[in-house]
Amino acid sequence: MAKLNTAPLSGMRDFLPQDVLRRNYVIQVIERVYQSYGFEPLETPAMERLSTLLGKYGEEGDKLIFRVLKRGEKLEQALRDHPTEDSISDAGLRYDLTVPLARIVAQYRNELPRVFKRYQIQPVYRADRPAKGRYREFYQCDVDIVGSRSQTVEAEVLAAGAQVLQELGFGPAHPFSIRLNHRGILRGLMEVAGVPPDLEDAALVAIDKLDKIGLDGVREELAQRGIAREAVAALLQTMANVPDTVEETLRWLEQILADSEAGRQGVAELSNVVAYAQHGPAADHLRVDPYLARGLSYYTGTIFEVEFAGFSSSGGGGGRYDNLIGMFSGQEIPACGFSLGLERIILLMEEQNMFPAHISGQPQVLVTQFDESTVGDSLALAQRLRAAGLRVDLYPDTDRYGKQFKYADDRHIRFALLLSPRELAEGVVAVKDLVTGDQVDVAEADLPAYLQEQLALVAA
Amino acid sequence: MAKLNTAPLSGMRDFLPQDVLRRNYVIQVIERVYQSYGFEPLETPAMERLSTLLGKYGEEGDKLIFRVLKRGEKLEQALRDHPTEDSISDAGLRYDLTVPLARIVAQYRNELPRVFKRYQIQPVYRADRPAKGRYREFYQCDVDIVGSRSQTVEAEVLAAGAQVLQELGFGPAHPFSIRLNHRGILRGLMEVAGVPPDLEDAALVAIDKLDKIGLDGVREELAQRGIAREAVAALLQTMANVPDTVEETLRWLEQILADSEAGRQGVAELSNVVAYAQHGPAADHLRVDPYLARGLSYYTGTIFEVEFAGFSSSGGGGGRYDNLIGMFSGQEIPACGFSLGLERIILLMEEQNMFPAHISGQPQVLVTQFDESTVGDSLALAQRLRAAGLRVDLYPDTDRYGKQFKYADDRHIRFALLLSPRELAEGVVAVKDLVTGDQVDVAEADLPAYLQEQLALVAA
The missing domain is CATH 3.30.930.10 (Bira Bifunctional Protein; Domain 2)
Incomplete structure (x- = not known):
């Protein structure tokens, strides 16, 4: 070619x-x-x-x-x-x-x-x-x-x-x-x-x-x-x-x-x-x-x-x-x-470095994928967070987490959301801060508010 | 030509x-x-x-x-x-x-x-x-x-x-x-x-x-x-x-x-x-x-x-x-x-008439002009209202009010603000609703709030 x-x-x-x-x-x-x-x-x-x-x-x-x-x-x-x-x-x-x-x-x-x-x-x-x-x-x-x-x-x-x-x-x-x-x-x-x-x-x-x-x-x-x-x-x-x-x-x-x-x-x-x-x-x-x-x-x-x-x-x-x-x-x-x-x-x-550090428009969180069995749950989670007003990217493939985190990093997305059978069974989503490496479980219902708060903190 | x-x-x-x-x-x-x-x-x-x-x-x-x-x-x-x-x-x-x-x-x-x-x-x-x-x-x-x-x-x-x-x-x-x-x-x-x-x-x-x-x-x-x-x-x-x-x-x-x-x-x-x-x-x-x-x-x-x-x-x-x-x-x-x-x-x-009745972006009020002696006051009023977050047009000439109101009408601006020596002396601005014809004096300090309220009412 x-x-x-x-x-x-x-x-x-x-x-x-x-x-x-x-x-x-x-x-x-x-x-x-x-x-x-x-x-x-x-x-x-x-x-x-x-x-x-x-x-x-x-x-x-x-x-x-x-x-x-x-x-x-x-x-x-x-x-x-x-x-x-x-x-x-x-x-x-x-x-x-x-x-x-x-x-x-x-x-x-x-x-x-x-x-x-x-x-x-x-x-x-x-x-x-x-x-x-x-x-x-x-x-x-x-x-x-x-x-x-x-x-x-x-x-x-x-x-x-x-x-x-x-x-x-x-x-x-x-x-x-x-x-x-x-x-x-x-x-x-x-x-x-x-x-x-x-x-x-x-x-x-x-x-x-x-x-x-x-x-x-x-x-x-x-x-x-x-x-x-x-x-x-x-x-x-x-x-x-x-x-x-x-x-x-x-x-x-x-x-x-x-x-x-x-x-x-x-x-x-x-x-x-x-x-x-x-x-x-x-x-x-x-x-x-x-x-x-x-x-x-x-x-x-x-x-x-x-x-x-x-x-x-x-x-x-x-x-x-x-x-x-x-x-x-x-x-x-x-x-x-x-x-x-x-x-x-x-x-x-x-x-002269006059642009604000955070310009709106980029995705704020990445929903990762675990395996074929959890694809539907990941899609549904992404939709719920979008309905709550967040800008949400969904990783399209079931690659290993390392690859998915690197992608998030390339896109300047700081928070990755993990949803494996373990999280699904416990009714939580694991939120990983890709800068600090910290990971916490957050109850599904609290997730939008938790993420908004974290995003406000890192933007401040 | x-x-x-x-x-x-x-x-x-x-x-x-x-x-x-x-x-x-x-x-x-x-x-x-x-x-x-x-x-x-x-x-x-x-x-x-x-x-x-x-x-x-x-x-x-x-x-x-x-x-x-x-x-x-x-x-x-x-x-x-x-x-x-x-x-x-x-x-x-x-x-x-x-x-x-x-x-x-x-x-x-x-x-x-x-x-x-x-x-x-x-x-x-x-x-x-x-x-x-x-x-x-x-x-x-x-x-x-x-x-x-x-x-x-x-x-x-x-x-x-x-x-x-x-x-x-x-x-x-x-x-x-x-x-x-x-x-x-x-x-x-x-x-x-x-x-x-x-x-x-x-x-x-x-x-x-x-x-x-x-x-x-x-x-x-x-x-x-x-x-x-x-x-x-x-x-x-x-x-x-x-x-x-x-x-x-x-x-x-x-x-x-x-x-x-x-x-x-x-x-x-x-x-x-x-x-x-x-x-x-x-x-x-x-x-x-x-x-x-x-x-x-x-x-x-x-x-x-x-x-x-x-x-x-x-x-x-x-x-x-x-x-x-x-x-x-x-x-x-x-x-x-x-x-x-x-x-x-x-x-x-x-x-199918699917556009909202009010699409943002048009001017909301018109500051009129009385005569040469009040031009500066009209300009200053327009600036204060803009600083308060309003979209404000200023009529550029000292034409008779009828002509200024017609211009407001052509631009779909409902509220005209009048500032003649009388209003200036009393510290008020006369607000004329060009649809109803009603005109009220509003104290300068209360004007932004009053206008926001009126605009919300007509948009409802």
């Missing part, structure tokens, strides 16, 4: 039980918090029309879309006629959760409430070069509020994101911060520095690299992109003078952007966001960073990004995008959202 | 919040029950190598696999050289959860316990013709036990499946049954009727259609497939004489298959399955159907299928497949599994 290649595809992962239980633990916290903020779940198909996907993520993004082949007669004809990427495929895999949301709002506008608050936790697919923490199938955890221009929307979205992180254990011991900025502020900074409107985007791309290439690198790149020497100097001088605190930075921006309408509006809106967010769990984590740009071109107002101490890449982010949904619906509908990167959160929690 | 086609692709579905909450309700029951039987979760990527997928599902199945296009230089070269389905794609979408399981066992054999009990709940993809209840993206909910030949494995898998159905409300009021058979019994029936071994598969395909085309149809099809007249007559005569009860059928099969070794072994194993299953929730739902064949060719022993009263298509099924995993691992590893069809279960539950 030829052995097949059984590794997952490059950039894809198999999740064994322990991995899934940890992922589900994080997802459950996220869902619970999102629901407590009034968000409701949405799910969309893994496959979308290419016309929905293309042109939304920039030229680079288009190249990273996994395309699905046409089938049957359609494919044969395309292969005969003039086979190109576009003629042989008409669908692609979901690339993010924001474009599907925009499609949903356009498609079901009349069925949705005036303000649509949804969360969505699903895998997305990108044919990116795999690297540490970067996969070709990965989960996004999005919350978005569609239909209001109020800055309470930003505040709620930030609060929900911050509370998820806090409930997962981030906070004083594992610090995080949320950097805030506003597209109007970026526009204003360009205006007052004298960057012409048609070079704004190019300048932003350079500025976005500040963390990676430093002030000198940014200076060089701005010059390369055709920004005049005086404008570069003005930009860099302002960048070097950003004050420390949120309040100071907002007041400083108000002053230097006094002559830019976009800038003034940006500062006013961002001040509202900061004021509103004071009432929630994001309050102590906010930082205003007037040079935070974020790549995606669809943001129109506030933008934000989560940063973890000592971790370079972003743990999530989002912002206001008042024009994207109009691309699908033909009418302007404001929206604002936040996306948490599940994979990075899990990576951090593993590196 | 050109309006894009925003409908989901043919055979794919969008799930709006109410749909997702119902689906999650069912999935949570399935997970809880599966875990109580000692199964642990597994997840595999949506994309697999074509070499993993092809040749496992029969010729028809191969055609239904969604193929993913190669990218970049690899694709360009294939398009230049000789573009065929096989040269331009090297990956496909997951078609079921059994083949990925077989791949996993081969890949991670040394990390897995001797007996591997896993459940897996993920979407699968088939380019099938869409029809009512048949989609191109749909969920399977599988449990499998890998590594034991014991018939307690069948019993446990049947018990877990039956208990899921019972906890979802199937049972006396919404009956279901599990039809059982064994590949050895089918082989024996062919043997004693005189069907030559090389025509067995063809005969099984014809017999599998009994439900759809009746005895006469089966007779005709058997003849067409080259089965001799006497063999057809013998087969049909036995088929017409199947007794009623499980016990009678097993004894009857023992007699008529006395001369077939495969048949005798099949009856013996199936008798064990029935005896072991008596100890669990499947007990009252079993039927032995000696002509149940199930399409998939990889089954080697017991096979089963779930049937709902008044519903023609199967609600799930499974069986023992002792050779499939060997296709990947190169060594024979026995296995047995059961798959529930989530979509059909949900369809049935909707048709």
Whole structure:
């Protein structure tokens, strides 16, 4: 028999039980918090029309879309006629959760409430070069509020994101911060520095690299992109003078952007966001960073990004995008959202030992088997304990006890239940603690309560 | 702005919040029950190598696999050289959860316990013709036990499946049954009727259609497939004489298959399955159907299928497949599994009104907004109620109350909380019941308890 290649595809992962239980633990916290903020779940198909996907993520993004082949007669004809990427495929895999949301709002506008608050936790697919923490199938955890221009929307979205992180254990011991900025502020900074409107985007791309290439690198790149020497100097001088605190930075921006309408509006809106967010769990984590740009071109107002101490890449982010949904619906509908990167959160929690020692879901006890004569009794015992609320594994074969105990150990099951003719005759079950080696007889009727107690003790 | 086609692709579905909450309700029951039987979760990527997928599902199945296009230089070269389905794609979408399981066992054999009990709940993809209840993206909910030949494995898998159905409300009021058979019994029936071994598969395909085309149809099809007249007559005569009860059928099969070794072994194993299953929730739902064949060719022993009263298509099924995993691992590893069809279960539950009236997850109260001066107070109130464990939506704008109440109504939120300068001055919050129209002032400190009480009353 030829052995097949059984590794997952490059950039894809198999999740064994322990991995899934940890992922589900994080997802459950996220869902619970999102629901407590009034968000409701949405799910969309893994496959979308290419016309929905293309042109939304920039030229680079288009190249990273996994395309699905046409089938049957359609494919044969395309292969005969003039086979190109576009003629042989008409669908692609979901690339993010924001474009599907925009499609949903356009498609079901009349069925949705005036303000649509949804969360969505699903895998997305990108044919990116795999690297540490970067996969070709990965989960996004999005919350978005569609239909209001109020800055309470930003505040709620930030609060929900911050509370998820806090409930997962981030906070004083594992610090995080949320950097805030506003597209109007970026526009204003360009205006007052004298960057012409048609070079704004190019300048932003350079500025976005500040963390990676430093002030000198940014200076060089701005010059390369055709920004005049005086404008570069003005930009860099302002960048070097950003004050420390949120309040100071907002007041400083108000002053230097006094002559830019976009800038003034940006500062006013961002001040509202900061004021509103004071009432929630994001309050102590906010930082205003007037040079935070974020790549995606669809943001129109506030933008934000989560940063973890000592971790370079972003743990999530989002912002206001008042024009994207109009691309699908033909009418302007404001929206604002936040996306948490599940994979990075899990990576951090593993590196910093932040998972609880006991994650629910694994079997708690193993019912062993003695011989053919006791199979029915073992099956019945397992059923009774399950009915009492326990998670019970039954060893399927009548192997010697040593083998059965080793199996329990492999599965991290601490308590093995023995039921031979001796125990059956005496109306007891022998409970063996596989860590201490202790074994005690427990009356059948007392067994569920006894096991719950022992399990609580070892979990404590 | 050109309006894009925003409908989901043919055979794919969008799930709006109410749909997702119902689906999650069912999935949570399935997970809880599966875990109580000692199964642990597994997840595999949506994309697999074509070499993993092809040749496992029969010729028809191969055609239904969604193929993913190669990218970049690899694709360009294939398009230049000789573009065929096989040269331009090297990956496909997951078609079921059994083949990925077989791949996993081969890949991670040394990390897995001797007996591997896993459940897996993920979407699968088939380019099938869409029809009512048949989609191109749909969920399977599988449990499998890998590594034991014991018939307690069948019993446990049947018990877990039956208990899921019972906890979802199937049972006396919404009956279901599990039809059982064994590949050895089918082989024996062919043997004693005189069907030559090389025509067995063809005969099984014809017999599998009994439900759809009746005895006469089966007779005709058997003849067409080259089965001799006497063999057809013998087969049909036995088929017409199947007794009623499980016990009678097993004894009857023992007699008529006395001369077939495969048949005798099949009856013996199936008798064990029935005896072991008596100890669990499947007990009252079993039927032995000696002509149940199930399409998939990889089954080697017991096979089963779930049937709902008044519903023609199967609600799930499974069986023992002792050779499939060997296709990947190169060594024979026995296995047995059961798959529930989530979509059909949900369809049935909707048709028969089996969902609970209140499914958790929606917001419970709406905090309204009065004007700019009270925004901060409304935000703070929402946060306090969330901290008290309530699911709280905050209306984002300072619209007139009528508009805010209508929004609450659209979202099925019954209680609106009013916080104008009057309430703030008096230290109360006005709670408006949007169904009765009643409005009462509640002291801030008493609010969480008051709301929990009201919510419990309306849920009762």
